[in-house]
Amino acid sequence: MKTLTGLYGEENNSIKKSRSLKSLRRKKFLLVSFALLFIMIFSVGTLALVYTRDQQRILEGVKVSGVDVGNLTRDDAKKIIDKEVSSLLSQTIVLSVGQQSPKVKLEDLGLALNADLALQEAYDIGRKGSIFEKVASKWSAAKGVNIDFSQEWDESKIREALKGTLDEFNDPATDATFEITKDNIMTIKNDQKGLIVDSEELLLRIKEINLYKMIPELKAEFTEQLPLITAAQLEDQKITGLLASYTTRFDPAQTARTENVKIAAKALDMAVIKPGSTLSFNQIVGERTVEGGYKDAFVIVNGEFVPGLAGGICQVSSTLYNTGLFANLAVTQRSNHDLAISYVPLGQDATVAYPDLDLKFNNNTGGYLLVRTKMSYNSITIEMYGKVKPGQEVFIGNTIDSTIPAAERRVVDETMAHGASVLKQQGQPGYVVKSIRTVKLNGVVVSNEPLKQSRYLPLPKIYAIGP
Structure with a gap:
């Protein structure tokens, strides 16, 4: 007949064996889990690398100024973009001057478009950041991305174009003049006020033009021009x-x-x-x-x-x-x-x-x-x-x-x-x-x-x- 101590000993051994089995099972589970996780991460990474592999082409879904340049090389995209720039700059503004409507090309007004910068921005999509940022960029591009040109105006060219176009409509002020006779007498010819196109106001409105939403025309306003030398000044x-x-x-x-x-x-x-x-x-x-x-x-x-x-x-x-x-x-x-x-x-x-x-x-x-x-x-x-x-x-x-x-x-x-x-x-x-x-x-x-x-x-x- 077993003693009470013997019974307790057998029970303890049984508990230890059970715990050991559980620990072993847990370790195996963790090892398997880690292995599966590693395999999954490796597989995802491999897929991501394959997915984001640089093929020297602009991503699908990318547009520049509304023109699809997806899956094109940089050189091919530049040819298309250059044509788009030429088309945009050849647009004309109608200037309403009284009963006349002269036209001026945007290019002649000194408008410059950042075509090279827009192309670079389109090409860089999916090529910057971590592997996951590249994946996110590619997914986003697939849904559609459009990059518009930014506009820069050359004020000196605007003034030059407006002067060449609108000068004929100006009626400038006439300064008072004088002549000296042989008798040393000063005869004075009167001055006259003028009306000229307000080119500065027109310049500001031109710089606000959105080339993607061209307005039908710009109305030129006239302003009174005073003579620099008046008959009253000469008289004095x-x-x-x-x-x-x-x-x-x-x-x-x-x-x-x-x-x-x-x-x-x-x-x-x-x-x-x-x-x-x-x-x-x-x-x-x-x-x-x-x-x-x-x-x-x-x-x-x-x-x-x-x-x-x-x-x-x-x-x-x-x-x-x-x-x-x-x-x-x-x-x-x-x-x-x-x-x-x-x-x-x-x-x-x-x-x-x-x-x-x-x-x-x-x-x-x-x-x-x-x-x-x-x-x-x-x-x-x-x-x-x-x-x-x-x-x-x-x-x-x-x-x-x-x-x-x-x-x-x-x-x-x-x-x-x-x-x-x-x-x-x-x-x-x-x-x-x-x-x-x-x-x-x-x-x-x-x-x-x-x-x-x-x-x-x-x-x-x-x-x-x-x-």
Whole structure:
């Protein structure tokens, strides 16, 4: 007869065996499950790889601008897309301008379509991301995907096309104009308002066009255009009379110099300067050349009189300078000669050399300025006409601040007799001159303006002596 302990032992062994069998069965189940899962994942992955294999073609169901490019190579799709782009850009916009309806192609308006970018986007579908993202993209593409071109407009081309198309419909404003008669009278022709197509408003509406939903036409609106210069403005700036006149004299026997003076004076005659603009001697007269008729005559270079092209022209600029001074113009550039000259007072000359050494005034009269020149056989007169200020008088005062004595030089002349002496050059002293322009209005001094100081070098007295 078994003991109670023995019975318990057998029962425990039975329980252990049962548990061991269950554990073994569980392990087998897990192993089988893992194996099946691995096989399933491997199979799905293999199928996915096969499904998403890159065949160098755009996926089925993909369209660009509504054109089916599915299952096409990139090159074949590009040919089709290029035709679509050409077709879209050849569409025309009808511009309603009054009773007229001109047409303009989208291409001429500077429309550009991103065909290459759209093609790349179509080609990339199903080729980016993880294997599962590629699968999802392919499934989505199979349901249908359309990629539209984006539009870019070139504003400069729009403006150019509109100008070429609509200019004939514009009635632009006409500025007031004037003519100067031989009697120095300013006659004014009235201005006129205009009507022009509002191209800027039309440009904005063109940029909003959807090329996939073309509108029948765009109505061009007209806007009033005002003249830039009105008759009222010209009337306020009108030449009313003579501002100043100045005359200098020359030796007509110096024929080359006289001819140079005449050419420069003729170039200045009838010059018109707008209010606030600059009167430039070099700009008006231009470069002095042989082709222009200028001749060699004496000029001052480095304190000496030497032959040079267009000698004598500084008499014209000096005459103009004095006329400008007495017209009370603002002097913005002026240089005196190296040596004192005789045809204007000390301190009232102006030398010029093209292009940098210039004589310039600012037209500060508030009106237009007219330059007139007159020639006699031995004199030049320059007049300035403009907006006269009643009661205005101008005076120029010059003061010699210091005198620089002239040196004496003796030059041996082998052709002369021993001990002989001849004066070859009459010397002259140098000067430092201060000038003031005084302006009176109705007899009352309103300004005392210091002008640029003038400094003249001395000219040595030269004797030729025998050996």
